[in-house]
Amino acid sequence: MHYSNCTAGTFLSRPNRFVAQVALDGRTETCHVKNTGRCRELLIPGCRVYLTRSDNPARKTKYDLIAVEKETVHGPLLINMDAQAPNHVFEAWAREGRFRPGLTLLRPETVYGASRFDFYWETDTDRGFVEVKGVTLEEDGVARFPDAPTLRGVKHLEELIAARQAGYQAALCFIVQFSGAKYVTPNDTTHPQFGQALRRAAAAGVEVFALGCAVTPDTLTAEEFVPVRL
Incomplete structure (x- = not known):
């Protein structure tokens, strides 16, 4: 970006x-x-x-x-803190071949069930959905999500679970919008329901991962994976 x-x-x-x-x-x-x-x-x-x-x-x-x-x-x-930037960062990262090898399709804004997921993707052997969440809340080097209650975020997780059960691949990608994060974790204090839904999703086979970024005043670039602690 x-x-x-x-x-x-x-x-x-x-x-x-x-x-x-x-x-x-x-x-x-x-x-x-x-x-x-x-x-x-x-x-x-x-x-x-x-x-x-x-x-x-x-x-x-x-x-x-x-x-x-x-x-x-x-x-x-x-x-x-640009809320639109994480999707651009994920798309650029995925199109570089770093998300799935042999990616043949990456389509933004795709409806499934009652949700509109950020991306739908296909390879010759698989297909799935990705929801992207930007993380701006930093506490002593730890990235926490969300910074406010998000019923929409819980709904997305429930739809990802449903997609996984229907045979699709499903993933939630956290884009950490600052550098040097130790790990990403759900903000159970602010919205325990999101943390509970995230753990259910991971247990149901939804891939949960996070990307750290290099940040300058005029750029945001995906770099290394950041651990996710549930």
Whole structure:
């Protein structure tokens, strides 16, 4: 994932989940936030954020907020918080042949049952569905998902189980949107139902894995696998 026209600013406030006020070059700019999650531990007044400028003159906002520097005991940690980026990262990674050898089809946004999965894939011998989840919540080097209750996420897991029982392959891929994560684990404190559903899915044969990323202000690139602890 690569962004153009990237620039740094200072976060001021978030009037609602769609926009943020950012200090940029001596003025206050209203920016679109490319993540409708809470992100309370990330968007703290005074923190450094990164924006990408749109070339669309019809837009109400000129900039998208895509990344933030989070202060940790080890220093600033750059976190990509673009909710659309994980799907792009997974698709690029899969098309490089790193997901399934002999991939003949990778189709985004495919309906199965009552869900629309992020990807449907085929090889000469198998076929299956993949749901991708971006992880931005970091606690002492551990990546936790979700950062807020997600009934939609639970529904996706239940549909992945149903697809697996119907003979499809099924997988859930966590894309960790910061570097150096020790492992990924369900956030049982915030949403125990998601953790329970994830463990049921793994027990039912749904593949659960996570990819760490290299993060710069204007790029997000899949790198190594990160352990998943259920």
